[in-house]
Amino acid sequence: MSGAHVSMGVLRPAAPASSPAFSSVSRTPWSLLDLYRRLDRDPLGTFADLARHGGDLVEFHAGPVRVLLLSGPSHIADVLVAQQRQFVKPRGPLVAARVLGAGLLTTEGAIWRRSRRLIQPAFHRQVVAGMDGAIVAAALHHIRAWHPGEMRDVADDMSALSFAIAAENLFGADVEAVHPDLLKNLARAMRHAHRRAKAIVRWPGWLPTPDNRSFMLAVRQLDAAVTDIIAQRAPGGAPRHDVLAALMAAVDADGWPLTPQELRDHTATLLLAGHETTATTLSWLWHLLGTHPEVRARLEQELDQVLDGARPTAADVDPRRLPYLNAVIAEVLRLYPPVWVMARRAIAPVALGAHTYPAGTWTIMSPWVVHRDERLYPEAGAFRPERWLDLSHGRQPPLAYFPFGAGPRMCIGKPFALTEIALVTAVIAQRFRCEPAAPGPVAVEPLITLRPQHGIRVTISAR
Numbered sequence: 001m002s003g004a005h006v007s008m009g010v011l012r013p014a015a016p017a018s019s020p021a022f023s024s025v026s027r028t029p030w031s032l033l034d035l036y037r038r039l040d041r042d043p044l045g046t047f048a049d050l051a052r053h054g055g056d057l058v059e060f061h062a063g064p065v066r067v068l069l070l071s072g073p074s075h076i077a078d079v080l081v082a083q084q085r086q087f088v089k090p091r092g093p094l095v096a097a098r099v100l101g102a103g104l105l106t107t108e109g110a111i112w113r114r115s116r117r118l119i120q121p122a123f124h125r126q127v128v129a130g131m132d133g134a135i136v137a138a139a140l141h142h143i144r145a146w147h148p149g150e151m152r153d154v155a156d157d158m159s160a161l162s163f164a165i166a167a168e169n170l171f172g173a174d175v176e177a178v179h180p181d182l183l184k185n186l187a188r189a190m191r192h193a194h195r196r197a198k199a200i201v202r203w204p205g206w207l208p209t210p211d212n213r214s215f216m217l218a219v220r221q222l223d224a225a226v227t228d229i230i231a232q233r234a235p236g237g238a239p240r241h242d243v244l245a246a247l248m249a250a251v252d253a254d255g256w257p258l259t260p261q262e263l264r265d266h267t268a269t270l271l272l273a274g275h276e277t278t279a280t281t282l283s284w285l286w287h288l289l290g291t292h293p294e295v296r297a298r299l300e301q302e303l304d305q306v307l308d309g310a311r312p313t314a315a316d317v318d319p320r321r322l323p324y325l326n327a328v329i330a331e332v333l334r335l336y337p338p339v340w341v342m343a344r345r346a347i348a349p350v351a352l353g354a355h356t357y358p359a360g361t362w363t364i365m366s367p368w369v370v371h372r373d374e375r376l377y378p379e380a381g382a383f384r385p386e387r388w389l390d391l392s393h394g395r396q397p398p399l400a401y402f403p404f405g406a407g408p409r410m411c412i413g414k415p416f417a418l419t420e421i422a423l424v425t426a427v428i429a430q431r432f433r434c435e436p437a438a439p440g441p442v443a444v445e446p447l448i449t450l451r452p453q454h455g456i457r458v459t460i461s462a463r
């Protein structure tokens with residue numbers, strides 16, 4: 001597959017007309033309205049269809065904006081790595097800016113670079129490895145409330161646990177102090193932000209609609225939680241090397257510390273980015289293990305053999321020691337990448353494939369689409385962790401797999417996330433099984449992250 005254009009919803013060739021994939025697209029033209037309707041109803045399926053029929057580079061117009069859906073690893077590498085200087089992240093919806101402020105996710109240029117340099121050391125692999133005891137203790141504390149035979153929404157569990165782990169390890173905060181409704185309200189706020197971003201008619205944010213009210217409540221509770229977290233760091237206490245310490249010690253070229261607003265924005269961003277993605281991954285992991293008993297059995301066997309009942313450490317969860325555990329996690333992130341879509345806007349003309357596109361062009365890249373491409377992953381829809389143990393797999397193009405993005409804006413929390421996911425999985429799988437409480441598929445809800453729409457209902461059993 002090489003490329004196609006959808007102009008005003010009609011697909012036409014961008015590259016050699018001999019492309020067999022292209023010819024099938026030109027027979028199924030979508031009107032612009034149809035395309036919008038499809039994107040609104042089922043963005044994952046629509047992007048996947050566009051890529052399947054249109055190829056590695058599909059062009060369409062959203063009003064005056066030229067949009068390229070890139071599904072070929074080399075195009076994605078061009079945008080995220082090789083030509084990254086020609087692109088910026090498009091400004092997100094205003095509601096996201098209200099929640100995240102000017103944190104790492106939402107800034108560009110010198111401000112972003114300064115913040116990234118400041119925060120990066122707190123996420124160094126060795127610093128993260130030192131958090132292993134606290135992560136394991138938090139997981140053990142959380143599952144004290146689990147009883148064999150009971151039914152639970154394990155997505156709620158993973159959300160609460162990931163939030164507690166992020167708050168404690170990144171900010172040294174005691175989460176018992178955080179408002180108990182905060183997580184529910186944040187989930188509602190994200191749904192609201194997503195609906196608003198897609199809506200054709202938007203009510204002003206200050207109108208007291210039920211949606212706006214619950215959004216503002218979530219923002220107020222998040223602000224209160226962040227204020228609490230910062231206030232809990234007593235001056236003169238034992239020195240810490242976490243993210244909050246780095247932020248509080250930071251000074252600019254003139255010796256000024258971060259303003260309270262900057263501190264708030266970084267804390268809110270890292271707290272949100274740091275728990276939601278990890279929680280989503282762990283939720284899908286329990287769903288996939290529950291529906292694939294043969295995978296679960298092999299994982300349990302590896303954990304029993306290597307750990308022999310001991311608490312896992314950061315050294316244990318190294319892929320050389322627990323290869324199957326790491327393969328399971330890689331496969332979960334392939335099938336359910338929490339950040340299912342990324343976007344960039346060109347700020348200068350860019351050459352992609354056979355064409356040059358003007359400044360202002362948007363590119364969209366979806367790990368969901370690329371990770372399920374049969375050309376890259378045979379039996380792409382199947383949950384087969386074994387594929388990551390097969391060495392020939394390493395011959396794939398690098399950007400065939402990018403759950404954490406790539407290039408300078410790659411996820412800063414990747415080592416923390418992978419360590420946390422591995423430790424939490426090991427601790428729980430040593431003790432419990434999560435069997436699906438109801439048969440049938442679990443609906444995927446592509447909001448800002450890829451959430452299970454109605455949670456993951458499981459029945460707990462002891463091993």
Ligand code: HEM
Pocket residue numbers: 089104105116166170269270273274275277278281337338339342343402403404405406408409410411412413414416417
């Ligand atoms: C499984 C878990 C995670 C996944 C799949 C994930 C995925 C991603 C992806 C794809 C990006 C790049 C977005 C883009 O290029 O547009 C990103 C950026 C980011 N992530 Fe993560 N993330 C995860 C966990 C975390 C954690 C635990 C933290 C913090 C504690 C975090 C903080 C961030 C931040 C601050 C950025 C922006 C980085 C920058 O622009 O410099 N993430 N993440």
